[in-house]
Amino acid sequence: MAKSTQLETRRPAAVERPPAVRTGLLGWLHQNLFSSWFNSLLTVVAVLLLARVIPPLLNWFVVNAVWTATDPAACKEASGACWAMIHEKYRLILFGRYPYEQQWRPLLGILVLAAVIGVSCNRTFWKPWLADAWIGVLVVWFVLMWGGVLGLPFVPNNLWGGLPLTLILTVIGLAVAFPVSILLALGRRSRMPVIRVISVGYIELIRGVPLISLLFMASFMLPLFLPTGASIDEVLRAQVAIIMFSAAYLAEAIRGGLQAIPNGQYEAAHALGLTYWQTQRKIILPQAITIAIPSIVNIFIGLFKDTSLVAIVSLTDLLLSMRQAIADPLWRRFFVEGYIFIAMIYFCVCFFMSKYSQYLETQFDTSRSR
Amino acid sequence: MAASTASASPPVKSSGSLWRNQLFRSFLYQVIALVILIAVGAYLISNTFANLEERSIRTGFEFLDREAGFRIGESMIPYRASDSYRRAYTVGVLNTLRVSALGIVLATLIGVLVGIARLSPNWLVVKLASVYVETVRNVPLLLQLFFWYTVITGILPAVRQALSFRFLPGVYLSKSGLMFPTPVSHPIHSYMLGALGVGLILAWVYTRWAERRQDMTGQPSQRLLPCIGLLLGPALLVWLFGGAPTAMDVPTLMRFTYKGGSSITPEFLALLTGLTMYTAAFIAENVRGGIQAVPWGQTEAAEALGLRRSTVLRLVILPQALRIIIPPSTSQYLNLTKNSSLAVAIGYPDLVSITNTSLNQTGQAIECISIMMGIYLTISLSISVVMNMYNRYVALVER
Amino acid sequence: MSESTPNGNQPMVQLIGVHKWFGQFHVLKNIDLQVDKGERIVICGPSGSGKSTMIRCINRLEEHQQGQIIVDGVELTHDLKNIDTVRREVGMVFQHFNLFPHLTVLENCTLAPVWVRGMPKKDAETTAMQYLERVQIPEQASKYPGQLSGGQQQRVAIARSLCMQPNIMLFDEPTSALDPEMISEVLDVMIDLAETGMTMLCVTHEMGFARKVANRVIFMDEGEIIEMNEPEAFFHHPQSERTKLFLSQILSH
Secondary structure, eight states: OOOOOOOOSOOOOOOOOOOGGGSHHHHHHHHHTSSSHHHHHHHHHHHHHHHHHHHHHHIIIIITOBOOOSSHHHHHHSSSOBHHHHHHHHHHHHHTTSOGGGGHHHHHHHHHHHHHHHHHHSGGGOSTHHHHHHHHHHHHHHHHHHOOSTTOOOOOGGGOOHHHHHHHHHHHHHHHHHHHHHHHHHHHTOSOHHHHHHHHHHHHHHHHSOHHHHHHIIIIIHHHHSOTTOOOOHHHHHHHHHHHHHHHHHHHHHHHHHHTSOHHHHHHHHHTTOOHHHIIIIIIHHHHHHHHHHHHHHHHHHHHHHGGGGGGGTOOBHHHHHHHHTTSTTTGGGHHHHHHHHHHHHHHHHHHHHHHHHHHHHHHHHHOOO | OOOOOSOOOOOOOOOOOGGGOHHHHHHHHHHHHHHHHHHHHHHHHHHHHHHHHHTTOOOSSGGGGSBOOOOOSOOSSOOOTTSBHHHHHHHHHHHHHHHHHHHHHHHHHHHHHHHHHTTOSOHHHHHHHHHHHHHHHTSOHHHHHHHHHHIIIIISOOGGGOEEOSSSTTOEEETTEEEEOEEOOOTHHHHHHHHHHHHHHHHHHHHHHHHHHHHHHOOOOOOHHHHHHHHHHHHHHHHHHTTOOOOEEOOEEOSSSEESSEEEOHHHHHHHHHHHHHHHHHHHHHHHHHHHHSOHHHHHHHHHTTOOHHHHIIIIIHHHHHHHHHHHHHHHHHHHHHHGGGHHHHTOOOHHHHHHHHHHHHOOHHHHHHHHHHHHHHHHHHHHHHHHHHHHHHOOOOO | OOOOOTTOOOOSEEEEEEEEEETTEEEEEEEEEEEOTTOEEEEEOSTTSSHHHHHHHHTTSSOOSEEEEEETTEEOSSOHHHHHHHHHHEEEEOTTOOOOTTSOHHHHHHHHHHHTSOOOHHHHHHHHHHHHHHTTOGGGTTSOGGGSOHHHHHHHHHHHHHTTOOSEEEEESTTTTSOHHHHHHHHHHHHHHHHTTOEEEEEOSOHHHHHHHOSEEEEEETTEEEEEEOHHHHHHSOOSHHHHHHHHHHHTO
């Protein structure tokens, strides 16, 4: 019976504030920057480093930069960045050697493509008509780029370049590879040994070699595979290599989705009497692909960056067109500005797509309630 | 309920149609697949032979023994233009492996540091690390390689005005690459190497003994310092015994350039820097994800038992984190090896670059490209096999 | 500031005027509590009342910002040595077991004795087997946690804490994550432990356990200790309105 303190109806404790040094700006500083002596040391070192690096960088980027000038001499005198070079050359960088007056066409094409990609990002639009919309957009895109109809002058493939080329290589690469990758993913899980061996062999072969070797293969060997006398356009060769490459990686992403589907789904479908293809089409694949979408977005981001490799087989993608633009002897010394310009383009596209992919992953996590 | 003696109708057997039989169907599909594959293959091959003949291109691998006739910028083994194509390919493979191996080691070191930095309680450090990771991951590698290459060849000073460092005497950085001093070859060096091997065995034996001792008596013994001492001690003794030779071949400025010491070409330097910085960012993300994936409850339980922070990290967190970190990191190592193929764009003579030159000279695209793809495939498959074995070994045992 | 109790010894655990904030949220308000050696305290209350936070402050898994916490004569401050000393004497069992999945059951139990108390491995294993027998699963010693049921895992967790031979055991909702049929096997182990005279602080909703074993039951709400009494008085004559409301909610099942 040591203690039977009955704490009777206690007055609710007076509302108290936490000790002042723990909250507000001071509190935040204390916790995040100075919580221990080691942390404080790091903070001091980091601040010193930034203080030495940021002001000169800002000077170069903005303060002393030359924004417009037609004469490179003006840039030579200034100590800052020569954004005037970009101002002069941006059309060459973005559109390659596409005829100057017709450049509104690739621009329109990019906008239309960006629009349909943007629409596809919103889950509420994931309906059957989206596939038709995509096909429609692609047709419109090719009409714009090639021309030859509706009064638009014809522009051959070898004049395509810059951002439109990068975009279309990526988009067509994924779009054409997608059905192939579904077959490969299903084939890899098949019980028929021949099918499985073919699928595994293809996937492991493509994943085991660098993209550049596939581009070489397409560039040098594809013409040999065609009947004598037939030739194949250079852009198409690179496109074939990119399609083969993405098919293998997409197949792995879809296989991940297939593996996540519980056996019970197959059992229920079979119990209802559905055939193999019905089961796949109506039950399994919709779920598998949905699960695989974050991985697929990541493949898109990677592919967008990897198309820069076609520069090595002399296709004027965004990277090569920039290098060609700065080969101009007048502006050659300002190559850094050129690199930064296209680096920012790549960065913007890839960064936002990757944020979107992270957003999708959280969406799927919460929606899969067990 | 009378037992029916009337003959019951026999159970419905299979309809007899071959088409409905599952086994037959799967067999048929496979046969069809094979036939299609062979037909397409035959078509392509016949076209190929026709085309090759039309262009008078030879076939076969005899060209490997022919004289290569081109020089290679840098090589790990002696090579002259009069050597065979086979030797040229060997040089290319060695160059690829060299930059890949170094890149993997450096990228791991930097990646682990940056990954841990991203988890730091210091807000500034986290943000700086994040800026690095996000920038590097969202810009194409080829672009980054060009950037590093132009920085090294464009911005660094010419050889006569090479940058030197106060803390590293004899090291010079310039447009022509990185130069550093190397020890003058001395007979004692091979003995030192042997002594290093002995040191390795001694250190291993000591570790075993220390573990045993802790099991028996419960007293933990100092591990790290004695190990290092045992590892390096014998080599040091041998060195002293051999007269402590300290002669170094130091790069010294002559009339036009530096002579002496060893150097790394700007191409190698640019490739190594670009590959390392790029892959380190991905490894950093893997490390961060791995450590974050270990539930916080594990740290709490270990601390509640009274274990110290360092012990908790070593015995509880790291084993679990490594299981999550290593598989994706191994595929990053694979990516680094494949990405080294971009060397062809900046002129480093790796496997792809040699293949490019060879096929342009001999015209035998199929053989050259097949050799290159075969080599890459071998490297990839070996790494995959090792990774699968490791995964099976450390998989957590579950019901 | 230690009150002397009838047996003349210092209390095992003392919380004096303890406050804790999470940011602006005042999670522990002026907690005063003394626990003597051998006492069993059950703490109950609605979720978010601060009960888990309070016992986690006792082994410094959470830091208090104001007030004093003294465990077996050692005050908990930022002094790392004190924290280490306290953690050796206090054992904790978690709601989600927190067993180390990459070690066997036996290794889970011997890890801390070997690395914290410096026990030789053989002795640690002998002790571990003793405790595993106490919790009645000695045959699982070489299995991995992933191979055991929830109830078995929690019993291993209890054995793991006991292997450090603590003077105080903290239980943070030990049966809340278990399927109903496994709750009793864990409660039996806890009752057995109580009968050996272990000082226990237990956050739980198992009122039957409280009736059987507790010396005192504490009701917490919104960060304060509202009521503290012996089980019979607590359950049959609750004083505060809030206590009455809480009891009516949980005892109606």
